[in-house]
């Protein structure tokens with residue numbers, strides 16, 4: 200058989216060759232699995248990955264291999280790593296497939312709003328505000344949410360996420376959901392079981408220095424932080440307080456790595472940093488940055504093909520200034536080196552965030568951020584009397600959950616709201632636990648919305 204360069208069969212062959220060579224590094228079982236993935240793709244008539252993608256995948260697999268050697272990983276752990284790389288590969292292929300289809304059909308300048316959305320809700324990053332945006336978007340359109348079972352507000356965190364934790368999910372039956380956004384320790388395989396093929400994945404990262412200050416204050420009373428006199432004490436005496444297998448250790452070191460499902464106790468090496476960057480950027484379509492929150496919202500609405508009104512929000516789950524602490528330069532440096540993996544992750548995605556802003560256009564960004572702030576000021580005038588300490592709240596049903604030594608602020612609504620605005624204003628300040636309850640109740644009254652795995656955006 201003669202294969203023409205550029206023909207689909209030729210690219211297919213090439214594709215398999217790349218995998219064969221790379222997977223020699225991993226042994227026979229890996230070769231079989233990779234070929235199975237390649238075959239699956241070919242048989243399903245998907246487009247084959249371009250050469251650049253093939254090279255990229257090759258590099259990724261090599262990096263994985265290097266990391267597994269460097270960290271002396273074998274047995275079950277190695278199998279897990281290989282399982283992950285297989286999925287990452289699938290994700291790359293999915294994305295490429297999606298891209299080529301989009302190029303084929305979308306008219307320039309027009310787009311269809313995304314409704315299949317996965318948000319990895321990271322801790323202490325402003326993610327409650329993002330969740331409120333997603334809740335309202337879905338609520339208004341009667342979209343279905345993947346909620347945790349038994350009325351929980353988290354997917355059995357800090358265990359790795361499993362599709363078993365999703366209320367109403369039946370494997371093999373088409374109980375797919377539109378939106379999933381509650382706390383979990385991310386595991387792509389399992390999320391992929393629950394969400395449709397064309398799901399938009401995004402998450403948010405924050406400067407680890409302010410994040411750890413916040414985490415210490417919020418989780419002060421539990422496990423790992425409970426015995427430390429202060430954040431400084433904890434950092435100076437970390438070996439006394441922190442154990443890699445200890446209770447609630449996740450809140451105390453490389454919290455973002457942990458939430459992403461990566462190893463928070465991994466070694467600090469360039470190879471490991473690179474592996475983490477690649478893994479995250481392969482899976483997530485967009486990574487927001489808390490420290491540039493309004494710019495993040497603008498990029499988000501653009502990527503989702505939403506409007507500025509759709510991402511309009513008030514800051515939720517914020518602490519009162521009295522429980523925020525200024526940190527000395529020394530403490531900041533200690534946090535940075537203690538959370539080296541998170542720091543590297545943050546610096547990298549902060550950089551790619553601003554590259555994305557450049558592509559969007561700095562001036563356009565500035566205009567839209569101003570527009571967003573103007574809208575927020577307007578709606579704040581309509582809805583709010585003010586942000587207050589929890590005990591000064593008039594409507595106790597809107598009181599946010601309190602934790603540790605942090606005092607979480609809430610909002611008082613204007614007393615005589617017009618009926619037409621009332622529900623919107625209420626929803627904008629409804630804390631996550633209360634809103635989750637409302638949505639679970641609403642969903643239990645309706646039939647599950649069954650979405651086919653392969654369905655395109657609807």
Ligand SMILES: *[C@@H]1O[C@H](CO)[C@@H](O)[C@H](O)[C@H]1NC(C)=O
Pocket residue numbers: 258259261262265470
């Ligand atoms: C993996 O290790 C080999 C040998 O040490 C090196 O040549 C290669 O560049 C490494 N690849 C990556 C992606 O780190």
Ligand SMILES: *[C@@H]1O[C@H](CO)[C@@H](O)[C@H](O)[C@H]1NC(C)=O
Pocket residue numbers: 339340341
């Ligand atoms: C959502 O459901 C409610 C109640 O069933 C209905 O009144 C409303 O029109 C629906 N909204 C949309 C956008 O489908």
Ligand SMILES: *[C@@H]1O[C@H](CO)[C@@H](O)[C@H](O)[C@H]1NC(C)=O
Pocket residue numbers: 369372373
């Ligand atoms: C799958 O869903 C359908 C309709 O929602 C239901 O009738 C059927 O019993 C489900 N199958 C399983 C195995 O749960």
Ligand SMILES: *[C@@H]1O[C@H](CO)[C@@H](O)[C@H](O)[C@H]1NC(C)=O
Pocket residue numbers: 428431432433435436
């Ligand atoms: C570290 O622990 C020691 C003894 O437990 C204590 O004396 C010291 O003050 C701690 N360091 C800080 C910075 O609090």
Ligand SMILES: *[C@@H]1O[C@H](CO)[C@@H](O)[C@H](O)[C@H]1NC(C)=O
Pocket residue numbers: 520
């Ligand atoms: C808290 O501090 C910030 C910045 O320092 C300030 O803008 C804000 O007004 C303060 N909030 C209150 C309620 O005092």
Ligand SMILES: *[C@@H]1O[C@H](CO)[C@@H](O)[C@H](O)[C@H]1NC(C)=O
Pocket residue numbers: 524525
């Ligand atoms: C923290 O620093 C800010 C300005 O850098 C200052 O306004 C504030 O009073 C300081 N807070 C404390 C508790 O020292």
Ligand SMILES: *[C@@H]1O[C@H](CO)[C@@H](O)[C@H](O)[C@H]1NC(C)=O
Pocket residue numbers: 546549550553
């Ligand atoms: C994040 O990016 C901005 C814009 O490029 C830059 O000013 C800032 O220093 C960066 N932050 C970190 C921690 O790298």
